[in-house]
Amino acid sequence: MSAAIALPAKVEKKKTREGFGRALVALGEADPRIVVLVGDLVESTMTSFFAERFPERFIEVGIAEQNMTGIAAGLAAMGKIPFLATYGAFATCRAADQLRVTVAYSDLNVKIGGAHGGISVGPDGATHQAMEEISIIRSLPNMSMVVPCDYWETYKATLAAARHQGPVYIRFGREDVPVVTAEDTPFTLGRGEVFAGGEDLTIVACGVMVYEALRARATLLASGIAARVVDLHTLKPLDVALLERCARETGAIVTAEEHQVNGGLGGAVAEAVVRAHPVPMEFVAVMDRFGQSGKPDELMDAFGLRARDIVVAAERALERKRKA
Amino acid sequence: MDPDTMTDAGADSAHRAGRLAWPAERLRAKALEIRRDIVTLLAKAQSGHSGGPLSCADFGTALFFHELSVDPANPAWPERDFWHFSIGHVTPVIYSLMAERGYFPLRDLMKFRAFDGHLQGHPSCQDTPGIEVSSGSLGQGLSVCCGVAMAARLDDHPRRVYCVMGDGEQQEGQIWEAAMFAGHRRLDNLCGIVDYNRKQIDGDVEDICGIRPLADKWRAFRWNVIECDGHDLDAVLAAFAAARAHRGQPSVILAHTVMGRGVSFMADDYRWHGKPPKMPEAEQALAELGTSYAAWSARLLAGGADRDAAPSPDGVGP
Numbered sequence: 001m002s003a004a005i006a007l008p009a010k011v012e013k014k015k016t017r018e019g020f021g022r023a024l025v026a027l028g029e030a031d032p033r034i035v036v037l038v039g040d041l042v043e044s045t046m047t048s049f050f051a052e053r054f055p056e057r058f059i060e061v062g063i064a065e066q067n068m069t070g071i072a073a074g075l076a077a078m079g080k081i082p083f084l085a086t087y088g089a090f091a092t093c094r095a096a097d098q099l100r101v102t103v104a105y106s107d108l109n110v111k112i113g114g115a116h117g118g119i120s121v122g123p124d125g126a127t128h129q130a131m132e133e134i135s136i137i138r139s140l141p142n143m144s145m146v147v148p149c150d151y152w153e154t155y156k157a158t159l160a161a162a163r164h165q166g167p168v169y170i171r172f173g174r175e176d177v178p179v180v181t182a183e184d185t186p187f188t189l190g191r192g193e194v195f196a197g198g199e200d201l202t203i204v205a206c207g208v209m210v211y212e213a214l215r216a217r218a219t220l221l222a223s224g225i226a227a228r229v230v231d232l233h234t235l236k237p238l239d240v241a242l243l244e245r246c247a248r249e250t251g252a253i254v255t256a257e258e259h260q261v262n263g264g265l266g267g268a269v270a271e272a273v274v275r276a277h278p279v280p281m282e283f284v285a286v287m288d289r290f291g292q293s294g295k296p297d298e299l300m301d302a303f304g305l306r307a308r309d310i311v312v313a314a315e316r317a318l319e320r321k322r323k324a
Numbered sequence: 325m326d327p328d329t330m331t332d333a334g335a336d337s338a339h340r341a342g343r344l345a346w347p348a349e350r351l352r353a354k355a356l357e358i359r360r361d362i363v364t365l366l367a368k369a370q371s372g373h374s375g376g377p378l379s380c381a382d383f384g385t386a387l388f389f390h391e392l393s394v395d396p397a398n399p400a401w402p403e404r405d406f407w408h409f410s411i412g413h414v415t416p417v418i419y420s421l422m423a424e425r426g427y428f429p430l431r432d433l434m435k436f437r438a439f440d441g442h443l444q445g446h447p448s449c450q451d452t453p454g455i456e457v458s459s460g461s462l463g464q465g466l467s468v469c470c471g472v473a474m475a476a477r478l479d480d481h482p483r484r485v486y487c488v489m490g491d492g493e494q495q496e497g498q499i500w501e502a503a504m505f506a507g508h509r510r511l512d513n514l515c516g517i518v519d520y521n522r523k524q525i526d527g528d529v530e531d532i533c534g535i536r537p538l539a540d541k542w543r544a545f546r547w548n549v550i551e552c553d554g555h556d557l558d559a560v561l562a563a564f565a566a567a568r569a570h571r572g573q574p575s576v577i578l579a580h581t582v583m584g585r586g587v588s589f590m591a592d593d594y595r596w597h598g599k600p601p602k603m604p605e606a607e608q609a610l611a612e613l614g615t616s617y618a619a620w621s622a623r624l625l626a627g628g629a630d631r632d633a634a635p636s637p638d639g640v641g642p
């Protein structure tokens with residue numbers, strides 16, 4: 001069962017990280033085991049709501065991401081449900097070894113909120129534009145990973161992460177992004193959602209690129225091409241059955257992500273499709289380069305992460321499908 | 325000059341040639357200009373950090389215009405001292421110091437964090453001439469500087485190595501791994517400077533994860549500790565001289581500073597860590613600093629005709 005998601009006529013924009021912050025409060029109300037840790041980034045990660053409501057279960061660790069990851073592991077080992085929050089760049093790259101051995105290898109119930117994912121972080125530049133989290137987290141056994149597309153999906157992903165036993169990484173962005181789902185749109189960890197039907201090709205997207213995919217679909221429809229849009233919010237475990245069905249039914253796939261092309265959403269989908277039912281694929285992603293300073297919109301344009309880039313990729317994929 | 329064929333004495337005098345050694349009085353005037361640059365470029369970009377750059381402005385000026393031996397016209401000059409800001413977020417002060425010292429035109433400051441400029445939000449050695457190693461993820465710089473100091477030792481090179489750190493940054497474990505290494509190796513060509521402004525993003529350092537007693541910690545890691553008022557240029561020069569004279573241990577200068585120093589409404593307020601002044605705030609700040617946005621941005625855009633051109637040690641340069 002899937003929700004049909006239309007391109008909103010009037011776009012309401014909200015921060016995904018606010019969905020994380022609000023969900024933490026709801027979780028804190030319901031479950032005393034919830035503990036939140038932050039590395040000197042209370043406002044940026046929107047853990048401020050939880051900090052105000054539950055000061056006794058809020059741990060400000062300071063600028064020490066490796067230490068914070070270890071502390072979260074210890075809390076989890078004693079039955080707490082810790083959510084740690086920092087920028088995605090530091091949550092993954094700085095604490096990679098701590099995540100690998102202490103958290104993932106031990107299969108501890110640690111939840112990681114990685115803020116400021118993607119090029120749209122803007123003027124802070126390359127060091128703060130996390131674009132490697134999917135590749136890193138996806139390669140660690142026992143980890144689950146969600147890249148939600150908007151405020152409501154981030155809210156639901158955070159609740160779902162708490163219910164799931166085991167380590168979960170949730171990636172969110174910095175900017176206000178279009179709200180495309182509603183409070184009652186279905187969300188199941190590990191399952192992709194078909195947001196819009198179509199039989200000519202499938203656009204598989206995550207994060208803010210889901211909105212761009214819906215826009216691309218509208219453009220393609222105008223020239224008589226019916227693109228299916230899949231919101232693949234969970235990168236791990238991957239919804240292989242859905243991807244196989246899309247490959248069989250539409251015969252071409254375009255992936256779209258605000259992330260490095262190597263090992264990200266596109267890589268994950270390609271691995272599944274190649275095994276199940278190979279079809280022509282094209283990738284819209286950051287093409288193996290670091291980010292830079294600039295305005296978010298400017299950077300999304302310059303790095304080729306727009307609906308028009310998806311349209312071009314779709315035309316290429318269709319061309320290859322025709323020739324195949 | 326070819327470092328391989330140079331005698332020790334030759335290397336040492338060439339090395340000293342790139343030092344400006346300005347007196348405190350002249351540094352004070354330059355530090356005021358640096359503050360004007362910082363506020364102006366932040367107001368133009370409407371993005372970036374105000375607090376830390378202003379607390380680093382005085383000792384930063386002493387470092388660039390008195391202490392360091394460098395050739396801005398030839399950033400790869402083999403005899404140069406090595407300087408590195410482990411706190412990459414203070415780019416407003418780094419770029420102002422660099423431009424005023426002659427690494428690139430002052431007008432470039434007006435494209436801070438801009439898509440079509442070369443001044444990234446955090447220092448990038450791939451974009452900006454004179455930046456040696458990129459930074460922006462806290463806690464990593466002192467290790468880099470240990471490597472540079474070791475290289476100088478291996479090459480018997482008179483280079484000195486300066487690493488600027490934050491006080492919040494002291495919470496990162498890697499700082500202490502590097503500190504232990506440098507103490508163990510007696511890297512006396514290495515000088516750390518801590519911008520001890522007592523603030524970080526979320527508030528007071530002592531409330532978040534206290535670092536006191538900081539001097540005792542560095543001493544316990546076998547460093548020579550020098551404390552000074554980081555805004556008193558005579559005291560800062562004395563601290564640099566003491567570090568330079570000290571043998572057998574690395575030195576760290578704990579520069580006691582005030583976040584946002586020089587702008588009344590920013591001073592000692594952690595909320596100014598990471599935001600730029602809005603235009604009316606910038607006007608007020610610049611008025612306090614004795615200028616206006618129109619006047620100072622015009623000076624920067626003119627490329628700095630009134631900049632004090634520093635002689636190049638090689639006889640080339642600005």
Ligand SMILES: Cc1ncc(C[n+]2csc(CCOP(=O)(O)OP(=O)(O)O)c2C)c(N)n1
Nearest residue numbers: 040376460461462490491492493523524525
């Ligand atoms: C590894 C890492 N973690 C977190 C950050 C985000 N961050 C940037 S500046 C900062 C606070 C630094 O405090 P301090 O060293 O005291 O510098 P000041 O605020 O005084 O400028 C933090 C947490 C970062 N850049 N790198």
Ligand SMILES: [Mg+2]
Nearest residue numbers: 491492523524
């Ligand atoms: Mg500080």
